[in-house]
Amino acid sequence: MAKKLKITVIGGGPGGLYFSILTKKAMPDCEIDVYERNKPDDSFGFGVVFSDETLGEFLKRDMPSYELIRSKFAYWDDIIIARDGQQVSSAGNGFCGCSRKTLLQLLHLRCEQEGVRLHFESNIDNLEAFKDVDVIVACDGISSTIRSQFEASFGTQIQLKKNKFVWMGSTKPLDAFTYFFKKTPMGTVAAHTYQYEEGKSTWIFECAPETWEKLGFDTYDEKDTTDKLENLFKEELEGHALITNKSHWRQFPHVTNARWYKDNVVLLGDAKATAHYSIGSGTKLAMECAIALSDAIVAHPEAITTAFETYEKTRRNTVEMIQYAATISLDWFENMDRHMQHPFYQFAFGCMTRSKKVTYENLRIRDKTFTDKVLQEFNTKNQTVASNGVEIPAAFTPFKLRDVVLQNRIAMSAMGQYSAIDGVVNDWHFQHYTSRALGGLGLILTEMTAISETGKITLGCAGIYTKNQVLEWKRITNFIHQYTNCKIGIQLGHSGRKGATKKPWETEELKEKWNLISASAIPFNENTPVPKEMDRNDMEAITHQFIQATKNANEAGFDMIELQAHHGFLLASFLSPLTNKRKDEYGGSIANRVRFPLHVFNSIRSAFPEEKPISVRISASDWAENGISEEDVIYIAQAFKEAGADIINVSTGNTVSNQKPQTGRMWQTPFSDTIRNTVHIPTITAGYIQDIDQINTILLNGRADIVALGRPLLLDPYFVRNAQAYEGFQTNDIPKSYQMGMSHLYPLKESERKQMESMKKVLKPKSNKKS
Secondary structure, three states, rough: OOOOEEEEEEEEOOOHHHHHHHHHHHHHOEEEEEOOOOOOOOOOOEEEEHHHHHHHHHHHHHHHHHHHHHOOOEEEEEEEEEEEEEEEEEEOOOEEEEEHHHHHHHHHHHHHHHOEEEEEEOOOOOOHOOOOEEEEEEEOOOOOOOHHHHHHHOOOOEEEEEEEEEEEEEEEOOOOEEEEEEEEEOEEEEEEEEEEEOOOEEEEEEEEEHHHHEEEEEEOOOHHHHHHHOOOOOHOOOOOEOOOOOOOEEEEEEEEOOOOEEEEEEHHHHOOOOOOOOOOOHHHHHHHHHHHHHHHHHHHOOOOHHHHHHHHHHHHHHHHHHHHHHHHHHHHHHHHHHOOOOHHHHHHHHHHHHOOOHHHHHHHHHHHHHHHHHHHHHOOOOOHOOOOOOOOOHHHHEEEEEEEEEEOOOOOOOOOOOOOEOOEEOOHHHHHHHHHHHHOOEEEEEEEEEEEEHOOOOOOOEOOHHHHHHHHHHHHHHHHHHOOOOOEEEEEEEOOOHOOOOOOOOOOOOOOOOOEEEEOOOOOOOOOOOEOOOOHHHHHHHHHHHHHHHHHHHOOOOOEEEEOOOOOHHHHHHHHHOOOOOOOOOOOOHHHHHHHHHHHHHHHHHHOOOOOOEEEEEOOOOOOOOOOOOHHHHHHHHHHHHHOOOEEEEEEOOOOOOOOOOOOOOOOHHHHHHHHHHHHHOOOOOOOOOOOOHHHHHHOOOOOOEEEHHHHHHHOOOOOHHHHHOOOOOOOOHHHHHHHHHHHHHHHHHHHHHHHHHHHHHHOOOOOOOO
């Protein structure tokens, strides 16, 4: 006979109530008690948001709950971005709003119908009374008392985010989810707004702490806050009042837990993990996790630990992905003052694509009129409208650096081939670079090319310090210039403390070592030699090597130089506080740490023709504690800009061996965004960018000017040709010998695109809009 479970739910929010309903339905014999500290009619907050997808899940799990919620919600399909009198609508976004108070009342009713016992005004601050309970579900909110008692066991981390926000309501009716952005002399104030029932809408106001302080807001004075916001947003409110309900200014707490259960206690809702309100996923996350927890307990009623393990295993990845998307979205709002400088449609597009989950193609399928406005503005700004009036996809617009014009904005990132002999490139490199140039790239950046014999990383690294090396590079550049419109730049660098190592695919360590140098005498890891701390003679010698390599690069026919100052190599070792511990004028402050790399840049700039551009590649994060700061990075980029750098290639990491990068698709673009739109210098971005849609999205929202691909080009040298065919872009740079291939490739890619778009439309959740 199956065991009759006793379950205690601490916290009567949507997650806990929905878990109770589902579990009691599935196991009618179990006893479930819900303890809520507040009264039945209390609710702190105004509306909650659900997507079509989430409502569809409710429909599958509990039809009565679904019908009750659906009978009370306000539905909208559009999202409106409004900024200082301008506004644009993006359709095809199925969402609904429901009063939080109403939602709780509906779930109370369902609990009573299923036989769940509800205990209100019951504050539980210890578990002594529940020793005989099989399962304790702790869903008592962000400041969970139960979680706090076992923080060490759960591995709780709470990080307060920067912006100030206040949650209010209004009688103002809204036809769509609307973001209002208001520019003031003190900074930008945003309002996230949506209707949740007839005559009621949610208004969440937020701003930077500096703006909050300058506007004179008070944390707890609701009347003062209300008066100031009603005056500030009087045009948007159109005479309607704001409504308060314990509407105090606060900062959003980002909650994570390394473990979700301890003994018979399991976390649910905001006690377990929070998702920023800017993606409207807090209640959704709680209720979807409630489904998973209920399923796990129903499947394993005799083995609660197994049930908890199953719950965590099933949901952790999804929760962390939602939290990551929410954090990226939150970051956009924390930097909205920076984004406000963009043209209006670019700004709106950036808002819509801020979390990286939504892309240009997603929006185009939903509402082409919106994306057409975005693309038209981009082309007008860049004066790139085609002669026949057709808007050019962002990726295929030209980009100029000094006198060098790139035919498009897709570049090949520097990727080590480790196939040179004595630093001399050969047939492998010829094939590698020329095939990708024929493939239609706008720019090729070579692998790191050493300025000296001892500047190589491995014995297979390319160099440009001998006459023979120059001649072999020239063979490659001559072909590219004769047969393609692609431009080619050479990345000049020195390995520093990361030199004298084996090739990536070799198993045995290199026997032929050489003396290493770096900013400080710190090895890269425990298996590498301690480098010599560079003295002034070393610096002078290195500078001369960079100058000679620059002259050689020009002789070899390169259109551009990229200075390697990233990933912990020699020049980068001066920039990071983790690798530069010097006590002289080249260490300490960022002004000192940038001194030598800047000296090298100035030296090569003087040695390179004025009409040819120079890029600098830097690491904008070390992904390690006490590493380089955002302020340092801004200072570095500004210093190189003032010295004459034409573009900054923004990378991250690989400075130290104990790094912990947060990877994911387009993961380095926020760093490029920061530099580009703070320092106002063009940038190149890279990092798990896989398709033309992502490239167009990055360019259209202004996160970079050039997108560099690495691994996607290793096995697909014709990535650009495939992308041009997919976009239906008629290019004029395909060599005559290959042009007949267009009659096959273009129809094929057009068919693939139609199939993809049809699939996305089919997979889009069915609208739950009330008829």
